[in-house]
Amino acid sequence: MDMHARPARAVLYRAARLLVLLALASATGLAGTPAEPARSPTAVPGVHDQHLDPQYWIQRQADADRVILDEQAIAGQNRRLLEQDASVHDLSALPSQFSATEVRDWVGKLSARPSRGLYDEAGQAVAGKELDTLVANLGLEAVPAQVPARHGLVVRRADLRTFPTRLRVFNEPGNTDIDRFQESALFPGMPVVVIHRSGDGQWLFVISAQYAAWVEQSAVAQAPAEQVRAYMQRSPRLIVTGATARTVHNPQRREVSDLQLEMGIDLPLLAQWPPDELVNGQHPYTSYVVQLPVRRDDGSLALVPALVPRSADVATRYLDLTPANLLRQSFKFLGERYGWGHSYGTRDCSGFVSEVYRSFGVQLPRNTSAQAVSPALNRIAFDADTDRATRLEVLRSLQVGDLVYIPGHVMMVIGHEGQETYLIHDTAGISYRGEEGQMVRARLNSVAVTPLLPLMLNEEDSYVDRITNIQRIRP
Numbered sequence: 001m002d003m004h005a006r007p008a009r010a011v012l013y014r015a016a017r018l019l020v021l022l023a024l025a026s027a028t029g030l031a032g033t034p035a036e037p038a039r040s041p042t043a044v045p046g047v048h049d050q051h052l053d054p055q056y057w058i059q060r061q062a063d064a065d066r067v068i069l070d071e072q073a074i075a076g077q078n079r080r081l082l083e084q085d086a087s088v089h090d091l092s093a094l095p096s097q098f099s100a101t102e103v104r105d106w107v108g109k110l111s112a113r114p115s116r117g118l119y120d121e122a123g124q125a126v127a128g129k130e131l132d133t134l135v136a137n138l139g140l141e142a143v144p145a146q147v148p149a150r151h152g153l154v155v156r157r158a159d160l161r162t163f164p165t166r167l168r169v170f171n172e173p174g175n176t177d178i179d180r181f182q183e184s185a186l187f188p189g190m191p192v193v194v195i196h197r198s199g200d201g202q203w204l205f206v207i208s209a210q211y212a213a214w215v216e217q218s219a220v221a222q223a224p225a226e227q228v229r230a231y232m233q234r235s236p237r238l239i240v241t242g243a244t245a246r247t248v249h250n251p252q253r254r255e256v257s258d259l260q261l262e263m264g265i266d267l268p269l270l271a272q273w274p275p276d277e278l279v280n281g282q283h284p285y286t287s288y289v290v291q292l293p294v295r296r297d298d299g300s301l302a303l304v305p306a307l308v309p310r311s312a313d314v315a316t317r318y319l320d321l322t323p324a325n326l327l328r329q330s331f332k333f334l335g336e337r338y339g340w341g342h343s344y345g346t347r348d349c350s351g352f353v354s355e356v357y358r359s360f361g362v363q364l365p366r367n368t369s370a371q372a373v374s375p376a377l378n379r380i381a382f383d384a385d386t387d388r389a390t391r392l393e394v395l396r397s398l399q400v401g402d403l404v405y406i407p408g409h410v411m412m413v414i415g416h417e418g419q420e421t422y423l424i425h426d427t428a429g430i431s432y433r434g435e436e437g438q439m440v441r442a443r444l445n446s447v448a449v450t451p452l453l454p455l456m457l458n459e460e461d462s463y464v465d466r467i468t469n470i471q472r473i474r475p
Helices: 005-028 054-059 071-084 100-110 128-136 225-233 323-331 340-345 349-358 388-396
Strands: 097-099 146-148 150-154 158-161 182-186 191-197 203-207 212-216 220-223 237-240 244-246 260-262 266-268 287-295 301-309 378-381 403-406 409-417 420-427 430-433 439-442 446-451 469-472
Touching: 054 323, 097 100, 100 146, 100 191, 100 203, 100 212, 150 225, 158 212, 158 340, 182 212, 182 340, 191 220, 191 225, 220 225, 220 287, 220 301, 225 301, 266 287, 323 349, 323 409, 349 409, 349 420
Parallel strands: none
Antiparallel strands: 097 146, 150 191, 150 220, 158 182, 191 203, 203 212, 237 266, 244 260, 287 301, 378 469, 403 409, 403 469, 409 420, 420 446, 430 439
16 A cells, blocks of 8 residues: 555545535534524424424514503403403402292303204214203202302313304214303302202302303312402412422322313412322422312312422412413424313313413403403404405514404414414414315314415415404503
Protein backbone atom coordinates (compact mmCIF):
# COMPACT_ATOMS: atom_id res chain seq x y z
CA MET A 1 0.00 0.00 0.00
CA ASP A 2 1.23 3.49 -0.95
CA MET A 3 2.14 5.34 2.33
CA HIS A 4 1.21 8.72 0.79
CA ALA A 5 -2.36 7.54 -0.04
CA ARG A 6 -3.29 6.83 3.64
CA PRO A 7 -3.35 10.49 4.83
CA ALA A 8 -5.33 11.49 1.73
CA ARG A 9 -7.97 8.80 2.37
CA ALA A 10 -8.19 9.88 6.02
CA VAL A 11 -8.84 13.50 5.03
CA LEU A 12 -11.53 12.42 2.58
CA TYR A 13 -13.12 10.20 5.25
CA ARG A 14 -13.22 13.02 7.79
CA ALA A 15 -14.72 15.42 5.25
CA ALA A 16 -17.42 12.94 4.29
CA ARG A 17 -18.20 12.26 7.95
CA LEU A 18 -18.51 16.03 8.59
CA LEU A 19 -20.95 16.41 5.70
CA VAL A 20 -23.13 13.59 7.11
CA LEU A 21 -23.15 15.18 10.57
CA LEU A 22 -24.07 18.57 9.11
CA ALA A 23 -26.93 16.99 7.18
CA LEU A 24 -28.20 15.28 10.33
CA ALA A 25 -27.91 18.49 12.31
CA SER A 26 -29.87 20.39 9.69
CA ALA A 27 -32.58 17.73 9.62
CA THR A 28 -32.99 17.79 13.42
CA GLY A 29 -32.77 21.56 13.81
CA LEU A 30 -29.31 21.49 15.45
CA ALA A 31 -27.55 23.58 12.80
CA GLY A 32 -29.10 26.82 14.05
CA THR A 33 -32.30 26.71 11.96
CA PRO A 34 -35.34 24.98 13.53
CA ALA A 35 -36.57 21.97 11.63
CA GLU A 36 -39.78 22.35 9.66
CA PRO A 37 -42.76 20.89 11.56
CA ALA A 38 -43.94 17.50 10.43
CA ARG A 39 -46.61 17.66 7.76
CA SER A 40 -48.17 14.24 7.97
CA PRO A 41 -51.57 14.05 6.22
CA THR A 42 -54.54 13.86 8.59
CA ALA A 43 -57.31 13.24 6.05
CA VAL A 44 -58.94 16.47 7.30
CA PRO A 45 -58.53 19.30 4.76
CA GLY A 46 -56.13 22.04 5.82
CA VAL A 47 -55.00 20.23 8.98
CA HIS A 48 -51.42 19.06 9.46
CA ASP A 49 -49.62 17.78 12.52
CA GLN A 50 -48.50 21.22 13.69
CA HIS A 51 -52.12 22.39 13.86
CA LEU A 52 -52.77 19.80 16.57
CA ASP A 53 -50.21 21.32 18.92
CA PRO A 54 -51.42 24.21 21.12
CA GLN A 55 -47.90 25.64 21.20
CA TYR A 56 -48.07 26.25 17.44
CA TRP A 57 -51.06 28.55 17.96
CA ILE A 58 -49.63 30.16 21.10
CA GLN A 59 -46.49 31.17 19.20
CA ARG A 60 -48.64 32.87 16.56
CA GLN A 61 -50.16 35.21 19.19
CA ALA A 62 -48.69 38.70 19.46
CA ASP A 63 -49.43 38.86 23.19
CA ALA A 64 -50.34 35.36 24.29
CA ASP A 65 -50.14 36.07 28.03
CA ARG A 66 -52.25 39.23 28.19
CA VAL A 67 -55.15 38.96 30.63
CA ILE A 68 -58.44 39.28 28.75
CA LEU A 69 -60.63 39.59 31.85
CA ASP A 70 -59.30 39.79 35.39
CA GLU A 71 -60.97 38.24 38.43
CA GLN A 72 -63.12 41.29 39.13
CA ALA A 73 -64.27 41.55 35.51
CA ILE A 74 -65.16 37.85 35.44
CA ALA A 75 -67.24 38.26 38.60
CA GLY A 76 -69.08 41.13 36.91
CA GLN A 77 -69.60 39.02 33.78
CA ASN A 78 -71.12 36.22 35.86
CA ARG A 79 -73.44 38.64 37.66
CA ARG A 80 -74.69 39.96 34.33
CA LEU A 81 -75.37 36.40 33.21
CA LEU A 82 -77.56 35.74 36.25
CA GLU A 83 -79.36 39.04 35.89
CA GLN A 84 -79.90 39.10 32.12
CA ASP A 85 -80.02 35.51 30.87
CA ALA A 86 -83.21 33.58 31.61
CA SER A 87 -81.58 30.25 30.67
CA VAL A 88 -79.45 30.24 33.84
CA HIS A 89 -80.89 30.02 37.33
CA ASP A 90 -79.90 31.85 40.49
CA LEU A 91 -80.72 29.07 42.96
CA SER A 92 -80.57 31.47 45.90
CA ALA A 93 -83.35 33.54 44.30
CA LEU A 94 -85.78 30.64 43.78
CA PRO A 95 -88.87 30.63 46.02
CA SER A 96 -89.06 28.48 49.14
CA GLN A 97 -92.12 26.75 47.70
CA PHE A 98 -93.73 26.23 44.31
CA SER A 99 -97.38 26.01 43.36
CA ALA A 100 -98.66 22.93 41.57
CA THR A 101 -99.02 25.02 38.41
CA GLU A 102 -95.39 26.15 38.61
CA VAL A 103 -94.15 22.57 39.06
CA ARG A 104 -96.21 21.37 36.09
CA ASP A 105 -94.86 24.25 34.00
CA TRP A 106 -91.23 23.42 34.85
CA VAL A 107 -91.71 19.73 34.04
CA GLY A 108 -93.98 20.29 31.06
CA LYS A 109 -91.48 22.56 29.29
CA LEU A 110 -89.09 19.61 29.10
CA SER A 111 -91.06 16.39 29.28
CA ALA A 112 -93.62 16.73 26.48
CA ARG A 113 -94.74 13.43 24.93
CA PRO A 114 -92.67 12.85 21.75
CA SER A 115 -94.65 13.43 18.57
CA ARG A 116 -92.19 11.76 16.17
CA GLY A 117 -91.12 8.15 15.89
CA LEU A 118 -88.26 6.98 18.11
CA TYR A 119 -86.19 3.79 18.17
CA ASP A 120 -84.49 1.88 20.96
CA GLU A 121 -80.93 0.51 21.03
CA ALA A 122 -82.06 -2.67 19.26
CA GLY A 123 -83.48 -0.60 16.39
CA GLN A 124 -87.09 -1.32 17.36
CA ALA A 125 -89.70 1.40 17.27
CA VAL A 126 -90.65 2.64 20.73
CA ALA A 127 -94.31 1.73 21.15
CA GLY A 128 -96.94 4.29 22.01
CA LYS A 129 -97.80 2.38 25.18
CA GLU A 130 -94.21 2.72 26.37
CA LEU A 131 -94.33 6.47 25.81
CA ASP A 132 -97.64 6.59 27.70
CA THR A 133 -95.94 4.83 30.61
CA LEU A 134 -93.14 7.40 30.60
CA VAL A 135 -95.62 10.27 30.65
CA ALA A 136 -97.59 8.64 33.47
CA ASN A 137 -94.38 8.28 35.51
CA LEU A 138 -94.00 12.07 35.50
CA GLY A 139 -96.45 11.96 38.40
CA LEU A 140 -97.95 15.33 37.56
CA GLU A 141 -101.44 14.31 38.69
CA ALA A 142 -100.15 13.83 42.23
CA VAL A 143 -98.54 17.27 42.64
CA PRO A 144 -99.90 18.92 45.80
CA ALA A 145 -101.15 22.49 45.82
CA GLN A 146 -97.88 23.71 47.35
CA VAL A 147 -94.49 22.04 46.97
CA PRO A 148 -91.64 23.01 49.30
CA ALA A 149 -88.30 23.57 47.55
CA ARG A 150 -85.78 21.01 48.78
CA HIS A 151 -82.06 21.59 48.39
CA GLY A 152 -79.24 19.15 47.76
CA LEU A 153 -75.77 18.42 46.44
CA VAL A 154 -74.90 16.06 43.61
CA VAL A 155 -72.75 13.16 44.82
CA ARG A 156 -71.53 11.69 41.50
CA ARG A 157 -71.52 12.42 37.79
CA ALA A 158 -75.18 11.99 36.89
CA ASP A 159 -77.18 12.26 33.67
CA LEU A 160 -79.93 14.82 33.29
CA ARG A 161 -82.80 13.21 31.39
CA THR A 162 -85.87 14.39 29.48
CA PHE A 163 -87.98 11.75 31.19
CA PRO A 164 -87.45 9.80 34.43
CA THR A 165 -85.99 6.77 32.66
CA ARG A 166 -82.71 5.18 31.58
CA LEU A 167 -84.29 4.21 28.23
CA ARG A 168 -82.12 5.47 25.38
CA VAL A 169 -83.99 6.51 22.23
CA PHE A 170 -82.86 7.60 18.77
CA ASN A 171 -84.24 9.24 15.65
CA GLU A 172 -83.38 6.33 13.39
CA PRO A 173 -82.45 2.67 13.78
CA GLY A 174 -78.75 1.98 14.24
CA ASN A 175 -77.71 5.61 14.87
CA THR A 176 -77.15 5.23 18.61
CA ASP A 177 -74.78 8.11 19.42
CA ILE A 178 -77.44 10.79 19.99
CA ASP A 179 -79.87 9.75 22.72
CA ARG A 180 -82.88 12.02 22.43
CA PHE A 181 -83.70 11.63 26.13
CA GLN A 182 -80.21 12.78 27.20
CA GLU A 183 -80.12 16.45 28.17
CA SER A 184 -76.90 17.10 30.10
CA ALA A 185 -75.06 15.98 33.24
CA LEU A 186 -74.40 17.15 36.77
CA PHE A 187 -71.09 16.74 38.57
CA PRO A 188 -70.03 16.03 42.16
CA GLY A 189 -70.54 18.99 44.48
CA MET A 190 -73.04 20.83 42.28
CA PRO A 191 -76.05 22.33 44.09
CA VAL A 192 -79.64 21.65 42.98
CA VAL A 193 -83.17 22.54 44.04
CA VAL A 194 -85.59 19.60 44.04
CA ILE A 195 -89.17 20.45 43.10
CA HIS A 196 -90.74 17.08 42.20
CA ARG A 197 -90.38 13.28 42.38
CA SER A 198 -91.37 10.78 39.68
CA GLY A 199 -94.32 8.46 40.11
CA ASP A 200 -92.05 5.49 40.82
CA GLY A 201 -90.09 7.52 43.38
CA GLN A 202 -86.72 6.83 41.71
CA TRP A 203 -86.17 10.16 39.96
CA LEU A 204 -86.09 13.80 40.99
CA PHE A 205 -86.88 16.83 38.88
CA VAL A 206 -84.17 19.33 39.79
CA ILE A 207 -83.23 22.89 38.92
CA SER A 208 -79.49 23.43 38.65
CA ALA A 209 -77.64 26.62 37.77
CA GLN A 210 -77.61 25.77 34.06
CA TYR A 211 -80.44 23.31 33.51
CA ALA A 212 -83.68 21.79 34.82
CA ALA A 213 -84.35 18.10 34.17
CA TRP A 214 -84.70 14.64 35.70
CA VAL A 215 -81.87 13.02 37.66
CA GLU A 216 -81.73 9.70 39.50
CA GLN A 217 -82.64 10.14 43.16
CA SER A 218 -79.53 8.17 44.20
CA ALA A 219 -77.30 10.94 42.78
CA VAL A 220 -78.57 13.69 45.10
CA ALA A 221 -78.06 14.14 48.85
CA GLN A 222 -80.63 16.50 50.33
CA ALA A 223 -79.94 19.06 53.06
CA PRO A 224 -81.22 22.38 54.40
CA ALA A 225 -80.54 25.32 52.10
CA GLU A 226 -78.17 26.86 54.64
CA GLN A 227 -75.95 23.76 54.68
CA VAL A 228 -75.79 23.63 50.88
CA ARG A 229 -75.02 27.34 50.71
CA ALA A 230 -72.26 27.00 53.33
CA TYR A 231 -70.68 24.16 51.34
CA MET A 232 -70.64 26.25 48.16
CA GLN A 233 -69.10 29.24 49.95
CA ARG A 234 -66.45 27.33 51.86
CA SER A 235 -62.87 28.29 51.03
CA PRO A 236 -60.16 27.70 50.01
CA ARG A 237 -61.17 25.56 47.05
CA LEU A 238 -59.49 23.17 44.63
CA ILE A 239 -60.24 23.71 40.92
CA VAL A 240 -59.93 20.99 38.30
CA THR A 241 -57.85 22.41 35.45
CA GLY A 242 -57.35 19.19 33.49
CA ALA A 243 -59.93 17.73 31.12
CA THR A 244 -60.80 15.51 34.06
CA ALA A 245 -59.32 14.48 37.37
CA ARG A 246 -60.18 11.56 39.63
CA THR A 247 -60.26 11.11 43.34
CA VAL A 248 -57.87 8.52 44.71
CA HIS A 249 -59.24 4.99 44.76
CA ASN A 250 -59.98 3.72 48.23
CA PRO A 251 -61.76 0.61 49.54
CA GLN A 252 -63.15 2.28 52.66
CA ARG A 253 -65.48 4.98 51.27
CA ARG A 254 -66.52 3.77 47.85
CA GLU A 255 -68.85 6.76 47.44
CA VAL A 256 -65.82 9.03 47.07
CA SER A 257 -63.47 6.51 45.46
CA ASP A 258 -62.29 7.05 41.88
CA LEU A 259 -64.86 9.78 41.19
CA GLN A 260 -64.54 11.60 37.87
CA LEU A 261 -64.26 15.37 38.26
CA GLU A 262 -64.68 17.63 35.23
CA MET A 263 -62.71 20.71 34.17
CA GLY A 264 -63.72 23.78 36.14
CA ILE A 265 -65.32 21.91 39.03
CA ASP A 266 -64.29 23.44 42.35
CA LEU A 267 -64.44 21.66 45.71
CA PRO A 268 -63.73 22.78 49.29
CA LEU A 269 -60.06 22.20 50.09
CA LEU A 270 -59.42 21.01 53.64
CA ALA A 271 -56.11 22.84 53.87
CA GLN A 272 -55.87 22.45 57.66
CA TRP A 273 -56.22 18.68 57.63
CA PRO A 274 -53.79 17.22 60.22
CA PRO A 275 -50.75 16.04 58.24
CA ASP A 276 -50.51 12.72 60.10
CA GLU A 277 -54.23 11.83 60.03
CA LEU A 278 -55.15 9.20 57.44
CA VAL A 279 -57.87 9.80 54.85
CA ASN A 280 -59.75 6.64 53.96
CA GLY A 281 -56.75 4.56 55.04
CA GLN A 282 -54.15 6.61 53.15
CA HIS A 283 -51.59 9.15 54.31
CA PRO A 284 -52.60 12.52 52.80
CA TYR A 285 -49.21 14.15 52.20
CA THR A 286 -49.08 13.16 48.51
CA SER A 287 -52.60 14.44 47.83
CA TYR A 288 -55.00 17.31 48.34
CA VAL A 289 -57.73 16.67 50.91
CA VAL A 290 -61.10 17.84 49.58
CA GLN A 291 -64.60 17.65 50.99
CA LEU A 292 -67.20 15.74 49.00
CA PRO A 293 -70.92 15.18 49.53
CA VAL A 294 -72.28 11.65 49.99
CA ARG A 295 -75.86 10.41 50.27
CA ARG A 296 -76.90 8.59 53.41
CA ASP A 297 -79.38 5.70 53.21
CA ASP A 298 -82.22 8.06 54.12
CA GLY A 299 -81.24 10.46 51.30
CA SER A 300 -79.73 13.11 53.57
CA LEU A 301 -76.35 14.79 53.09
CA ALA A 302 -73.07 13.88 54.75
CA LEU A 303 -69.77 15.61 53.99
CA VAL A 304 -66.64 13.46 53.98
CA PRO A 305 -62.94 13.89 53.10
CA ALA A 306 -61.45 12.44 49.94
CA LEU A 307 -58.08 12.65 48.22
CA VAL A 308 -57.11 14.16 44.88
CA PRO A 309 -53.51 13.26 43.98
CA ARG A 310 -51.04 16.14 43.72
CA SER A 311 -50.08 14.77 40.31
CA ALA A 312 -53.58 15.64 39.04
CA ASP A 313 -54.10 18.69 36.82
CA VAL A 314 -55.64 20.94 39.50
CA ALA A 315 -55.06 24.41 40.97
CA THR A 316 -55.93 26.34 44.11
CA ARG A 317 -57.23 29.30 42.08
CA TYR A 318 -58.87 29.80 38.73
CA LEU A 319 -56.48 30.15 35.81
CA ASP A 320 -55.79 33.57 34.30
CA LEU A 321 -57.96 34.14 31.24
CA THR A 322 -55.30 34.63 28.56
CA PRO A 323 -55.06 33.54 24.90
CA ALA A 324 -52.28 31.09 25.80
CA ASN A 325 -54.33 29.50 28.59
CA LEU A 326 -57.45 29.32 26.40
CA LEU A 327 -55.43 27.34 23.87
CA ARG A 328 -53.83 25.09 26.47
CA GLN A 329 -57.15 24.36 28.16
CA SER A 330 -59.10 23.63 24.98
CA PHE A 331 -56.39 21.34 23.61
CA LYS A 332 -56.52 19.22 26.79
CA PHE A 333 -59.72 17.76 25.34
CA LEU A 334 -58.26 17.09 21.87
CA GLY A 335 -59.28 13.62 20.72
CA GLU A 336 -61.84 13.03 23.47
CA ARG A 337 -64.91 11.16 22.19
CA TYR A 338 -67.93 13.30 21.37
CA GLY A 339 -70.73 12.74 23.88
CA TRP A 340 -74.14 14.19 23.10
CA GLY A 341 -75.59 15.75 26.26
CA HIS A 342 -72.50 14.71 28.25
CA SER A 343 -73.11 11.05 27.50
CA TYR A 344 -70.20 8.54 27.38
CA GLY A 345 -68.66 10.27 30.40
CA THR A 346 -67.51 13.05 28.04
CA ARG A 347 -69.25 16.16 26.64
CA ASP A 348 -70.70 17.81 23.54
CA CYS A 349 -69.91 21.06 21.73
CA SER A 350 -71.54 23.48 24.18
CA GLY A 351 -70.37 21.47 27.18
CA PHE A 352 -66.83 21.60 25.82
CA VAL A 353 -66.67 25.41 25.53
CA SER A 354 -68.50 25.82 28.86
CA GLU A 355 -65.98 23.68 30.70
CA VAL A 356 -62.99 25.37 29.09
CA TYR A 357 -64.28 28.76 30.21
CA ARG A 358 -65.28 27.42 33.63
CA SER A 359 -61.60 26.71 34.37
CA PHE A 360 -61.18 30.51 34.38
CA GLY A 361 -64.26 31.04 36.54
CA VAL A 362 -66.42 32.18 33.59
CA GLN A 363 -69.97 30.79 33.55
CA LEU A 364 -71.87 30.16 30.29
CA PRO A 365 -75.37 28.90 29.48
CA ARG A 366 -75.58 25.15 28.88
CA ASN A 367 -76.88 24.82 25.31
CA THR A 368 -75.85 26.41 22.02
CA SER A 369 -79.32 27.91 21.53
CA ALA A 370 -78.94 29.88 24.77
CA GLN A 371 -75.22 30.61 24.47
CA ALA A 372 -75.57 32.03 20.97
CA VAL A 373 -78.05 34.74 21.96
CA SER A 374 -77.07 35.40 25.57
CA PRO A 375 -77.43 39.14 26.24
CA ALA A 376 -74.69 38.95 28.88
CA LEU A 377 -71.94 38.36 26.31
CA ASN A 378 -70.46 40.53 23.54
CA ARG A 379 -72.58 39.32 20.66
CA ILE A 380 -72.19 39.82 16.92
CA ALA A 381 -75.45 38.74 15.26
CA PHE A 382 -75.78 37.65 11.63
CA ASP A 383 -79.03 37.18 9.75
CA ALA A 384 -80.13 36.11 6.28
CA ASP A 385 -79.28 39.56 4.91
CA THR A 386 -75.65 39.45 6.08
CA ASP A 387 -73.64 38.89 2.91
CA ARG A 388 -70.63 36.61 2.63
CA ALA A 389 -68.13 39.46 2.27
CA THR A 390 -69.26 40.92 5.59
CA ARG A 391 -69.08 37.52 7.25
CA LEU A 392 -65.54 36.94 5.98
CA GLU A 393 -64.45 40.37 7.15
CA VAL A 394 -65.72 39.64 10.67
CA LEU A 395 -64.05 36.23 10.67
CA ARG A 396 -60.68 37.79 9.90
CA SER A 397 -61.04 39.94 13.03
CA LEU A 398 -61.80 37.06 15.41
CA GLN A 399 -59.46 36.29 18.29
CA VAL A 400 -58.57 33.21 20.29
CA GLY A 401 -61.52 32.11 22.42
CA ASP A 402 -64.25 33.73 20.33
CA LEU A 403 -67.24 31.40 19.91
CA VAL A 404 -68.80 30.86 16.47
CA TYR A 405 -72.36 29.50 16.26
CA ILE A 406 -74.22 27.77 13.47
CA PRO A 407 -77.62 26.10 14.05
CA GLY A 408 -77.05 23.45 16.75
CA HIS A 409 -73.27 23.82 17.01
CA VAL A 410 -70.54 26.00 18.54
CA MET A 411 -66.84 26.25 17.66
CA MET A 412 -63.96 28.07 19.36
CA VAL A 413 -61.47 30.16 17.39
CA ILE A 414 -57.81 29.18 17.90
CA GLY A 415 -56.15 31.42 15.30
CA HIS A 416 -55.60 32.26 11.67
CA GLU A 417 -53.25 30.99 8.98
CA GLY A 418 -53.25 33.07 5.82
CA GLN A 419 -56.90 33.75 4.99
CA GLU A 420 -58.10 30.72 6.94
CA THR A 421 -59.69 30.76 10.40
CA TYR A 422 -58.99 27.66 12.48
CA LEU A 423 -61.28 26.24 15.14
CA ILE A 424 -61.36 23.64 17.87
CA HIS A 425 -64.75 22.05 18.51
CA ASP A 426 -66.42 18.93 19.84
CA THR A 427 -68.18 17.46 16.84
CA ALA A 428 -69.87 14.34 15.61
CA GLY A 429 -68.51 15.05 12.14
CA ILE A 430 -67.85 17.49 9.33
CA SER A 431 -68.71 17.72 5.64
CA TYR A 432 -66.66 19.29 2.89
CA ARG A 433 -66.16 19.07 -0.87
CA GLY A 434 -63.56 16.62 -2.14
CA GLU A 435 -61.06 17.23 -4.92
CA GLU A 436 -63.70 16.51 -7.56
CA GLY A 437 -66.40 18.62 -5.90
CA GLN A 438 -68.20 15.71 -4.28
CA MET A 439 -69.51 15.96 -0.71
CA VAL A 440 -67.33 14.12 1.80
CA ARG A 441 -68.64 13.28 5.28
CA ALA A 442 -65.98 12.67 7.93
CA ARG A 443 -67.29 11.13 11.17
CA LEU A 444 -64.82 12.74 13.55
CA ASN A 445 -66.76 12.01 16.76
CA SER A 446 -64.24 13.91 18.87
CA VAL A 447 -62.82 17.22 19.96
CA ALA A 448 -61.08 18.21 16.74
CA VAL A 449 -59.20 21.00 14.98
CA THR A 450 -60.54 22.09 11.59
CA PRO A 451 -60.41 25.11 9.30
CA LEU A 452 -63.71 26.95 8.91
CA LEU A 453 -63.91 27.92 5.24
CA PRO A 454 -64.13 24.40 3.70
CA LEU A 455 -66.92 23.19 6.04
CA MET A 456 -70.35 22.57 4.54
CA LEU A 457 -73.65 22.27 6.40
CA ASN A 458 -75.32 20.65 3.40
CA GLU A 459 -75.01 20.54 -0.39
CA GLU A 460 -75.89 24.23 -0.75
CA ASP A 461 -74.84 25.98 2.46
CA SER A 462 -71.39 26.45 3.93
CA TYR A 463 -70.77 26.94 7.65
CA VAL A 464 -69.76 30.54 6.89
CA ASP A 465 -73.10 31.22 5.22
CA ARG A 466 -75.02 29.76 8.17
CA ILE A 467 -73.24 31.46 11.07
CA THR A 468 -75.95 32.94 13.28
CA ASN A 469 -73.93 34.56 16.03
CA ILE A 470 -70.45 35.13 17.37
CA GLN A 471 -69.96 35.55 21.11
CA ARG A 472 -66.88 37.19 22.57
CA ILE A 473 -65.93 36.91 26.25
CA ARG A 474 -64.08 40.20 26.47
CA PRO A 475 -64.26 43.59 28.17
